[in-house]
Amino acid sequence: MPVEEFVAGWISAPLPSGQTVPSDWREGPHSWHLLVATGALGLALGHPFDTVKVRLQTQSTYRGIVDCIVKTYRHESILGFFKGMSFPLASIAVVNSVLFGVYSNALLVLTATSHQERRVQPPSYTHVFIAGCTGGFLQAYCLAPCDLIKVRLQNQTEPRAQPGSRPPRYQGPVHCAASIFREEGPRGLFRGAWALTLRDTPTVGIYFVTYEWLCRQFTPDGRTPSSATVLVAGGFAGIASWVVATPLDVIKSRMQMDGLKRSEYRGLLDCMVTSARREGLGVFFRGLTINSARAFPVNAVTFLSYEYLLRSWG
Numbered sequence: 001m002p003v004e005e006f007v008a009g010w011i012s013a014p015l016p017s018g019q020t021v022p023s024d025w026r027e028g029p030h031s032w033h034l035l036v037a038t039g040a041l042g043l044a045l046g047h048p049f050d051t052v053k054v055r056l057q058t059q060s061t062y063r064g065i066v067d068c069i070v071k072t073y074r075h076e077s078i079l080g081f082f083k084g085m086s087f088p089l090a091s092i093a094v095v096n097s098v099l100f101g102v103y104s105n106a107l108l109v110l111t112a113t114s115h116q117e118r119r120v121q122p123p124s125y126t127h128v129f130i131a132g133c134t135g136g137f138l139q140a141y142c143l144a145p146c147d148l149i150k151v152r153l154q155n156q157t158e159p160r161a162q163p164g165s166r167p168p169r170y171q172g173p174v175h176c177a178a179s180i181f182r183e184e185g186p187r188g189l190f191r192g193a194w195a196l197t198l199r200d201t202p203t204v205g206i207y208f209v210t211y212e213w214l215c216r217q218f219t220p221d222g223r224t225p226s227s228a229t230v231l232v233a234g235g236f237a238g239i240a241s242w243v244v245a246t247p248l249d250v251i252k253s254r255m256q257m258d259g260l261k262r263s264e265y266r267g268l269l270d271c272m273v274t275s276a277r278r279e280g281l282g283v284f285f286r287g288l289t290i291n292s293a294r295a296f297p298v299n300a301v302t303f304l305s306y307e308y309l310l311r312s313w314g
């Protein structure tokens, strides 16, 4: 089982938009440090968009993106946008590693071709979709506990602890994990995992099919896609997959917040029906715009660094 795909996924955690990868694909080993080091920075640049998205999906106090940004900045300063970032920062490399590693190795099982061979023997879109769904399903369980803690911390709208002010419920990611474990049991750490798995399994299939289809549209047969093609294909793959994922993303976030007080929903289906009945079908596309703005650069450079690393290893 080729492990380079897992390592490439690990390192290719989002780079900051505008990060230029060295023109020569075969830079020396120092480029690894560059990619790993900027991976965290990339996630940090995308996190404020994610925080606004999560708040729009789970809190009805905001009238829209601008209102959420203004209220968050006024009440919590710029730091409010970075709440809940530490666990995703620590886990994104593992999650991406599972995602890209399982995807590539599932394709190897389905088509008996390596990453390099697939440029001259492109796999069918059916095989790409199946391999993507496999990666999406397996990475969801790595993602679930960290995503739950992220969403719980992002939804704490109290300003930084000041003398005399009521402290927020969770003092940080570790305290949040311990509180959930104590108050909701070990299974509490997987609250919303079903919705997350249903969200990610088909949409990661769409993610990779979109990427492959766009790369093939703009690359002559048998050639490897240019950096520009990889960036554009990766960016639109991110947008296309998140457009389809958003309805279940809203339900996932609401299910994750549901354990805080008395449980409002009797399950995933009840959450969908109750949300639609109270707020209309538009509720299922809350956060789509800002998430698409985030998804393009994050996934453009994720694919660029992934392809770059695999080519570096020839």
Ligand SMILES: CN(C)C(=N)NCCC[C@H](N)C(=O)O
Residues within 6 Å of the ligand: 199, 200, 203, 204, 207, 238, 241, 242, 245, 295, 298, 299
């Ligand atoms: C629509 N979904 C769930 C996906 N496309 N998942 C694959 C990777 C997403 C990427 N880490 C991001 O944060 O956009």
